Amino acid sequence: MILDILRIILRFIVLVTFQVLVLNNVQLGGFINPYLYVLFLITLPISTPKLLLLFVALVTGLTIDMFQNTVGMHASACLFLAFARPGWLKMIAPRDGYEADAIPSIKKFGFRWFAAYSFVLILIHHLALFYIEVFRFSEFFSTFFRVILSSIVTLLLVIIAQYISTKPSERLQRAGA
Amino acid sequence: MRLLFLLLWRNNFTLFFILLQSFCIYLIINNNYYQHATILNATNSVVTEVMEGYSYVKEYIHLRENNENLAKENASLREMLNDAKYDVDSSRIVVNDSINFQQYKYITAKVINNSINHRNNYLTLNRGSLQGVKPEMGVITSKGIVGIVKQVSEHYCTVMSFLHKDTRxxxxxxxxxxxxxxxxxxxxxxxxxxxxxxxxxxxxxxxxxxxxxxxxxxxxxxxxxxxxxxxxxxxxxxxxxxxxxxxxFDNLSYVNIVDNLMKNEQRELESNNKQDDK
Missing domain, CATH: 2.40.10.350 (Rod shape-determining protein MreC, domain 2)
Known part of the structure; x- marks a missing residue:
């Protein structure tokens, strides 16, 4: 249990650091901003209490905001993601429900389930974030184009990160057993 | 009444969401000049330290390019010096003359954080109120303009880049x-x-x-x-x-902050006009 919490905190630090130091400085055609840090909110345990989820999302968003000078924007987008997550998880639940301490991952639920699960959440997050940033409707379609492109790149990064990160956790499980 | 409480309690997730979301919207809307500088400054010292470390690494990568730019700027400055020699004698006389006093002062600063890929971009510079930086000062380089100072802490300031939807x-x-x-x-x-x-x-x-x-x-x-x-x-x-x-904007590293010594005078005068119009 404590090991799980430590692992979640470690994942938070790694993802936020990577986002702030690497991804925020990557420019893909000036159009695309991938936000890999949402992977942290996506892979929180399924049994996470709903209110705690909202609170964690707020803290994550504010942390990113501090580094980007966008006070409140990421926090607001993360809250939308956290608000949608429990309902979306319920809608796409497997026939016999979730196990008590399951974590959403490709290894556990398969590629298609995970891709659909995370793409919707990423899309919600990016829609909220980009439209709050622009805050006007005159650039509706160019913003929408950016949202779609960025969401696809973020999804690719999330999936790549899944394949990279499954190995160490397997090792940990074996060490625990 | 009990029913109302029951209803609220059952929807506590939505309620909590709306509560936190309105907090965020409050933050976003208040993220204008000056406000909530207190929250930002306390946290900014941690943030800026990380950013400064990062900029050291980045600076090293752009070393060659920066050297070239500095050499060029040195050359152009030296040219100015030669040109200026003739004027120096006469200007010494007019120094006490109140016609020719300094209007602009420049503060050099290093860019420690910068972005160009958002709709609204900001920079962070390593100069703050202790060096005399105030909000609404201009920021330029030898090549052109960069933006306008937005928030100032003791040692740092953030700059609303020209690449921002509200900059005109x-x-x-x-x-x-x-x-x-x-x-x-x-x-x-x-x-x-x-x-x-x-x-x-x-x-x-x-x-x-x-x-x-x-x-x-x-x-x-x-x-x-x-x-x-x-x-x-x-x-x-x-x-x-x-x-x-x-x-x-993608390779900024050293910039100048413009301090207009007569800004307040101009502003005051112009705001008088607006009041008269009403």
Whole structure:
């Protein structure tokens, strides 16, 4: 249990650091901003209490905001993601429900389930974030184009990160057993 | 009443969400000049430390390029010195004359955080209130303008980049002195649009755009960019002018903050006009 919490905190630090130091400085055609840090909110345990989820999302968003000078924007987008997550998880639940301490991952639920699960959440997050940033409707379609492109790149990064990160956790499980 | 509480309790997730969301919206809306500087400063010291460490690494990568730029700037400054020799004697006499006192002071600063890929971009500089930086000062480089100082802590300040939806800078065509306002349309960090130039004004490709003397933030005559393309839309009274910016925002490392010593005087005078209008 404590090991799980430590692992979640470690994942938070790694993802936020990577986002702030690497991804925020990557420019893909000036159009695309991938936000890999949402992977942290996506892979929180399924049994996470709903209110705690909202609170964690707020803290994550504010942390990113501090580094980007966008006070409140990421926090607001993360809250939308956290608000949608429990309902979306319920809608796409497997026939016999979730196990008590399951974590959403490709290894556990398969590629298609995970891709659909995370793409919707990423899309919600990016829609909220980009439209709050622009805050006007005159650039509706160019913003929408950016949202779609960025969401696809973020999804690719999330999936790549899944394949990279499954190995160490397997090792940990074996060490625990 | 009990029913109401029961209803609220059952929907506590939604309720909590709305509560936190309105907190966020409050933050976003209040994220204007000056406000909540107290929250930002306490946390900013941690943030800026990380950013400064990062900029050391980045600076090393751009070392060669920066050296070249510095050498060029040195050369141009030295030229000015030679030119100035003739004037020095006479200016010594007029130093006490109140006609020629200093209007602009410059503070050099290092860029420790910068972005160009958002719709609203910001920079962080390693100069703050202890060095005399105040909100609404202009920021320039030897090549052109960069932005306007937004928030200031003791050792750092954040700058609203020109690449921001709310930044408008008044610029004029150097050749014929007609002026309009320069804004960034959010697509290409090297291209901006010059609005409000009447269709009767002749505009050519390659025209130089410089700052006007109307703003109290930037000195007049600073290079903004050159005209790439000018179109006339049917039915519109204005040119649609695309300008290639002279500042390259993707490799900024050293900038100058402009301190206009007479800004308050100009502002006060101009605000009197507005009050009279009411």
């Amino acid at each position: 800078i008044s610029g004029m065509i150097k050749r014929n002195k007609f002026f309009g306002s320069l804004v960034w349309d959010g697509v290409d960090p090297a291209i901006a649009t010059l609005n409000e130039i009447d269709k009767t004004v002749p505009v050519q490709k390659g025209d130089t755009i410089i700052t006007t003397a109307y703003s109290s933030i930037f000195p007049a005559g600073i290079m903004l960019g050159t005209v790439v393309e000018s179109k006339l839309n049917p039915g519109s009274n204005f040119h649609q002018i695309r300008v290639r910016l002279s500042t390259r």
